Amino acid sequence: MKYMLLIYSGSAEAPDPCTFEDWVAYDKEATEAGIVVSGHSLADLTTATTVRVDATGERAVTDGPFAETREVLGGYYVIDVPNLDVALDWAARCPGSRGNGAVEVRPVAEF
């Protein structure tokens, strides 16, 4: 069963309690456990661009993220594990869940 771990960082002002080494260690652990399907960290929110296409096919491109949110999506993993409990364990171990951060766990839809 695949789950996406959406890693949100808290407000930009709050200090990030995790070091780069924490992330490297987590990534290594998850990769060695053989559960990682894919994962990336995203570039700074100031680089985000949003695209909308209206009913006439007109494209609207705007600077910034789709919605003003206090929490910023900073990266993701897709992992393949047996059930939600295991997914929640990996989410809890993720450095992104600490401090003001949060990890949202979403099952990947199966069709």
Add this chain to the structure above:
Amino acid sequence: MTDERAAGTHGSVEAVFREERGRLLAALVHRFGDLDLAEDVASEAIEAALRHWPADGVPARPGAWLLTTARRRAVDRLRRDQAYAARLALLAAEAERAGPAAPADTDGGLPDERLRLFFTCAHPALPAADRGALTLRYLAGLTTPEVARAYLVPTATMAQRLVRAKKKIREARIPFRVPDPHELPGRLPGVLQAVYSIFTEGYAASSGPHLQRLDLAEEAIRLARILRRLLPAEREVAGLLGLMLLVHARRDARTGPGGELVLLDAQDRTRWDRDMIAEGQALVLTALTGGPPGPYGVQAAIAALHDEAADEASTDWPQVVALYDVLLVLSPSPVVALNRAAAVAMRDGPEAGLALLDDLAGEPQLRGHHPYPAARADLLRRLGRRAEAAVAYREALDLAGTEPEREHLRRRLAAVEADTA
């Protein structure tokens, strides 16, 4: 609820097999990994039993009969629906990956897998408000209309909540498993809370014409007894069962002949259930021996002190306050602080209690919580500050949920107003 349950044939099927139903369902969920399928075939097996047993006699191992019948139905169904079967095969394979099954006790021919189901129903990924409902539906074996009545919501609303919760269990794949020993301290409180929420809903119904709904309190006790058998080494389970028994022992004295609320200080203690108190006391001992106490054990010990006292005046209030001090450390909350303040008022006088209550003013958790203004009102009344007491009684009246509680507050209000006049 018993009368209502006996009303229809289907109702009586449920009543006869309620104990078996939980076990059967849990065994089927464990076997097939799917709550919907398990529910359907469990009901079919029970209905088959009701058709066959009166004519053919009850089989030697009724549990095994039910399980075999239900399994056969499930296999038939899976044969008809290959896509479904493929999905379940995948589930089974992944369940294997997740770890071996716990050794099952096979009392009566039915393995007892209920502990898994307890943990699934009270899973932290489910809405807290639905965990008690799921536990009532799948472990206590109540029907959906019965669960709806328990929470005083329309059947359609409850059905929708259960469907939504089941969908999350299925689609997010919340597992049917007992957490590992290292996870247990984090997960057991959720299960205990689900059971206790059923009890508190029964003991002090949050709204409605009746103060107590004893059937619900008894369901909660029954569930805690099952948990106690399944987790004999967990002292907080003993604490929870003890707490509920020690409180439930006072049920007959808690309402007067007209259904009116009778508070602890005015209860006829000869009407308390002595056997139930004795059982509760023994559980308190278990809960508080052999390690640091947990919040249910401490609450049970407080309930035991009340149950042991001949009257309010001879209650060991210093000990009650000391236990509330422990409880405040274990599970700090303004509600616990409120109860502690009431105990301090008994130990040191209403003035001391009132000072503590006033310190709690403005606590968000106490806003809209009628016991807070009601406790203030009682202490103000005892201090002879009748006008202020009347204001506080009115405030409590605006918030109180059940009619007997409101009636009690109206009587108190009338009394202080008469004295003022």
